Amino acid sequence: MKRAKQALDGLDLDIRDHIEREIEDNIARGLSPEEARRQAMLKFGNVALVKEDTRAVWVPIWLEQLVQDARYALRMLRRNPGFAAVASLSLALAIGANTAVFSLVNVLMLRDLPVASPHDLVEIGRLSEGGRGNFAYPIYERIRDQNAVLSGVLTVQSGTVQATVDDAPRQPIGRFVSGNFFEVLGLSPVVGRLLSPGDDRLGAAEGSTVTVIGYGLWQRAFGEDPAIVGKTLMVDTVPFTIVGVLPRTFEGLTVGRPDDFFIPIASRRDSWLDNWDFNWLTIVGRLKPDTSREAAQINLDVVFGRFLEDFAARTSDADAQRRIRAHRLTLDSARAGLSAPRREYSTPVLLLMGAVSLVLLIACANAVNLLLARGMARRREIGLRLAIGASRGRLIRQLLTESAALGLIGGAAGLALAMWGTRVLAVFIADGDPAIAFDIAPDGRVFLFTGVISLGSALLAGLAPALQATRTNVTLESGVTPARST
Template identity: 35%
Template sequence: MRTVRRLWYVFRRAREARELEAELKFHLEMKQQELESDGLDRREAAVAARRTVGNTLLTRDRARDVWIWPWLHDAVQDVRYALRMLGRNPGFASIAILTLAVGIGANTAIFSVVNAVLLRPLAYPASEELVRIHTRFLPESGRDVPKFGIAPAEVLDYRDASNAMADVGYYAVNGVTLLGSGDLPARVRALQADDRLLPLLGVEPAIGRWFGPEEDESGVSWTVLLGHALWRTRFGADSAVLGRTISLSGAEAEIIGVMPQDFKVPGEDVDLFAPLRYPEHSREERDSHNLSAIGRLGPGHTPESARLESEGIQTGWAEQYGHPGPGHVLVFAPLQDDVVGSAGAALWILFAAVALVLVIAAANVGNLLLARGESRMAEMSIRAALGASRSRVLRQMLTESIVLAILGTAIGVGIAAWGVGVARAMDPSTLPRASSIALDLPVLVFTAGMALLAAEVALCVVVLVGAGLLVRSFVALVGVDTGLETEGRLSFELAVPASLYENGQNAPAIISRIRERLLALPGVTGGSYTSLLPFSGIRGRRGFTLENRLEPAQGDTAWNAETASVRSGWFQTLGIPLVKGRAFRESDGAETELVAVISEEMERLFWPEEDPIGKRLGFEWWASARGESIAWVTVVGVVGNTRTQRLNGGFQPEMYLHHDQAYRVHGDPGRNGSFVLQTIGDPLALMSAVRREVADVEPRLAVADVSTLRARIDGSVSQPRLAATLMGGFAAIALFLATVGIYGVVSHSTVRRTREIGIRRVLGADGRSVVGMMVREAAAPAVVGLAVGLFATFALVSLLETLLFQISPRDPGTFAAIAAMVAAVTLVAAWLPARRAARVPPAIAIRLG
C-alpha cells in the first residue's frame, strides 16, 4: 500500500505540496500569536516563531522523502526539466524527434513485413516439415521451365514409392459458377483436392468434416466445404448450412463443412473446397502437368534427401514408361520458401536499406546532440559550481536523450503503423607527439561531427544507388513492348459450364450469341473470346509433333509452345499484326478443317528456312478426346510476337487454335474462357451493359475477374513496382536525413566560429571567401563519404542482380547520376548556412562571438 501511495504522489505532487505549505503556515502563525500574547511585539514574535518551527524548506524536503522515493522525485524533476528545455528549443527538438521517428518508423514497418512474411512459420503444425513438390524442365529437356505443375500419374506413383515422405496431397484450383444460395450466379474459385491434403496440413474444418477417400471416386455424389469468407457473405454464417445443396457449374453438391476463418492453402486464395476426381485413364496421364502437390517429410528426412530419392524413382519410371525424359526433374522446396518466392530477396534488401536509414538517423541525432552539448558548456559549468555532481549532470543529459528517444519512438510507431497499413519497405586517430596533445573539446566535437557526416553520406549513397537501379529497372520493364494494343481493352472471365447444356455441344453457340450482343453495344468496336487471357498468371504450354520430322534430340528445342484457343477477331482486337497467311475466319468451326495460327518466334524456331503455311502439327493430347491416335492441325497464318506471360523475358513460341474446334475436340464441359472487348472511352463504364447482355442470353452465367488489359499488365509487375517504390522512398528519407545532417553541422560550425568569421571579415576577407571556406570544410567529409559509399555500393550491389531487368548492377550512368546528385545536395546544404553567416556584419559577429 505504501508503494502505491508513493507512486500516486507523482500525480498529486502539487496538491500535497500546497497542503503541506498551508499546514506549516498554520503552525507558524499559531506560534507567532502565542508569542505575541506573551508580550513580544509582532516583529520579534515572527522571528522567534520561525526559529521555533525550524527550517520549513528542510521540513518540506523530509516530507517529500516520506511521500516519494528520492530517486523517483529526482527522475520526475529531470523529465520535467528535459521537457521544458525541449520546449524552449523547438527547432532542435522537432528535427531530432522527426529524425528518430522516421528511422524507427521505417524500420518497424519493414521488420513487421519481414517478420510476417519471412520469419514467422506457416500456420500449420510442424510447418517446417512441409514441402512443395513441382516439376522442373532443365535446359537439356529443350524447355527450360523452372517451375511447372506435376502430372497425376507422377504424384500418385511418387506417393506410393517414396520413403522420404510421410504423406503427399495434391490439388488443382479452378473457377466454378455457384448457384443455389439465393443470390445471382457468382464466379468463385474452387480448390479441388484429394482426401489427404487437409489431414496432411494438420487442419480440421471449423464445422462439419473433410471428405473421405470414397468421395474422390467418379460416380459418387459431389460434396463441398465452404471457405469461411464465402460462408459469411453468401450464406449469412448460418451454422445449419450443412446438408444444403448448391450447384457448382451445373453439378449438384452437398455442403459437408466450413473451413476455419484463417485457413488458407499456401499460395492460394479460394472460396470453397471439393474432391478432385479423375477418370481412371486420366490417373495414368504423365504429360499433363496441371496439379499442385504438398508433401510432409518423414522423420529424419530433408528436401535434399527427398530429391535424391526421387532421382532413383524417376529412373525406374523412365525404364518402365519411357517417361520422364532428360532434364525433367522433381523439385522439393520448403513450403514457406515456395510461398515467399522471389519476394524474399527483395524484402531482405529493403530491410537492409531501412537499417541504413536508421543508422543515418542515429548519426544525425548524434550530430545534433554533440552540437547541443557544446552550446550548453556554460550551463554545465554553472551547475557544477552550484554543487551538482558529475553523475547528476550526466543523468540530466541522459534523461533529455531518453525523452527524445521516447517521443521519437512514439511518433515512429505511428509512422510504422501507417506504413504497415499501406500496403501489407530501411573515430579519432593516433598522431605523432602524443605527449603534447591536450583535450580540446570543441575540436573533438567538431571532428566527431565530421566523421558522422561522412558516415551519413556514405550510407545515403548505398541506398540511393540501390533505389536508382531498381527504379531504372522498373522503368525499363514497364516500357517493354508486349506486342498487344492495351488501351481501351476490357477483359472479363465468362465460363460456360457445358453441363448446363446438352453434352456441352451448345456452349460455343452460347458464346457466339453473347459475342454478337456485346459487339452491338454502343462504344464497343471489336471483341473476341479466348481460353488463355494475357497476363492471367495461367500457362498454356503444350507439346506437339511436327509432320515428317524426327523427334528432337537431347539438347534440341523441344516441340512445345504457349497455346491458346481463340475466336475470330482475336488478332484484330488485340492489335496483333498478321505477317503471312490468314487469321481465323467466321467460317472456321468445329466441323471444318482443324487450323492453327503461329507466332513469328515459333516460325523462327521450327521452320527457319521454310514457309510454315500448310505445315501440320500433331496433337496426341487432343486426339485422345476423339478416340484417335493423333489429330493433325494445319498452320494457316503467322502473326507478330507477343508477350502474354511476363515482361522480363524474350518472346516465346506461341500457337493459336480456333476456340470452336478446341472446345469440340476436348469435350471438356467446364472450360473457362474470357472476353476482351475493344472500346471507346472508359472500358469499365460498360460493365453494367455487359452484365445485362450476358444475363439476357443466359441468366445462369457469372461474369467475373473484370479488369482492363492495361491493369492486368500493370499487375504483373506489382513486385518490381513495390520494390522500386519502397526503395525510392527510403532513398528519399536517407537523402533528407543526410541533407539535414550536413546543414546542421555547418550551421553549428558557423555559430561556433562567429567571432573567427568576424575577424576574417575585418582583416579583409569578403563574404564569398568566407562562404567558400565553410563549404569546402563541409565538402571534405562529404567527399570522403561519397567515395566510401560508391566503393561499398560497387561491392554490395550484386545482391540486387536478380531484381534488375535490362540494367547492369554496376551501371555507370546510375553511379554517376547519384554521385552528382549527392554532391549537389551537399553543396546546397552547406552553402545556405554559410551564406547566412557571411552576411552578419563583422562588428556584430565579433561581439556575438
C-alpha cells in the same frame, strides 16, 4: 513502481509504530517522555539510513534512476515541442517505411502457415530443361505410395477454378485438392467436417462432389449461416454440397492468393488424372519425425528415378527419353506456404527493403545533427550538473533516455504510417487483380521489429551527441568547474 511505493509507505508506518512502542516501554520504566524518545531513537539507529537500505533492496537503484530519467526526458521534450516534433517526424517517416516493407517480408517469407507443425512441411518441386514445373497426377500417386520418409503427402491444383455465387462482389476462387489435404495439414473445421480420403475415390458415383469453403466465403456469401452444411456451391455448372467451413486463419497454401473453397481431385473425372504428360499439380509432404530434408531428398530421388524410367519406356524417341531422365526433384521448406509467391515477389521486396534502410540511415543522420545542436544549446545546464557532482555516465544515460523517448514517439507514429503504407504496397502488388490479397495485419514479429529499429536508431543517433555534450571542456566553456563525484 506503484507497488514499491506502497511498500515503502508501509515501511514508514512500521518504523513509526516500532519507535512509539519503544517510547511507551521507556516511559513505563520511569523515563520522561523526552528521554524516552531520545533513548528509543538511539536504540533504533539512523532512520533515513534504514529507509535507504530497505529501498535499495526493494527497488533496485538502477530501476529508480531509469524512471527518474524517463520522467525528466519527457519534461524536456515538452519544453521543446518544436525540436521533439521535427526529430520524431523524421524518425517516424523512416520507421514507417521500414515497417511497411518488413510487413510484406514477414508475410512472404517469415510467417508460418496456421497449420500443425508447419516446420515439418516440404514442397516437392520439379526441375527440367525448361525450368521449374508442376506434376502429373500419376507422379503424385507414386510419391505418395512409395516414399519412406514422409508421414503424409498431399497435392493441390497449381491453378484455380471459379464458382458462382449470386450477388457476390467477386466470384469465389478455389482449387482441386487430394482427399488427405486437410488431414496432412492437421486442420480442424469450425462448422461441419473437412474433406477426407473417402471423398477422393476415383470412379466413385457420388461423394466426390462435396466441398469445404473458407471462412471468408462463409461470411461474404452465406452470412455465417450455422446451417451452412448441406447447401450447394456451383462450380463450373456442377453443384457441390458444402460439408464444412475452415478456420478463419487458413486461406490456402499460396500466400497472397486466398482460396475460397476446396474440392476433391476425384470430382474431375476426366483424362487429367491418367495423363502422365499433363503437369497441373503441386505436391507437399510432411517429414516423418527425426527425418532431415537431406535424407528425404535421397529417398524421393529414388522413387522419382523409377517413375522417370517407366515414363521414358513409354516412348522410343531417344531425345525424348534423355529429356525425361534429365528431370530432377527439389525439396524446399513449405512452412511459410508455397514458394511461387516468394520467387515472384521476394527480389523486388528485398530491394525495396534495402532502399528504405538507407532512408532510415539518413533519418538517423538528421537526428544526430538535431541532437548535436540541442546539446550545444544545453551546454550550461550540463556543465552545472557536472559541477555539482553528477557523473558523466549518468548524464550520458539521461541524454540517451531522451533519445530513446524520441525513438518511441517516432516508432508509434511510424507504426501508424506503416498501416497505411502496407495497404498501399499490397494494392500496388495486386495491380488490380482481385484474387491477390495479402494478410498484412501486424503480428508480434512486426511489433518487435518496429520496437527494435525505433530504439536502435534513436540510441545510435543519440550516442555521439551525448558523448559530445558531456565532454569536460564543455563545462570549462560555460565557466563552471566540475566537482568530483563519488
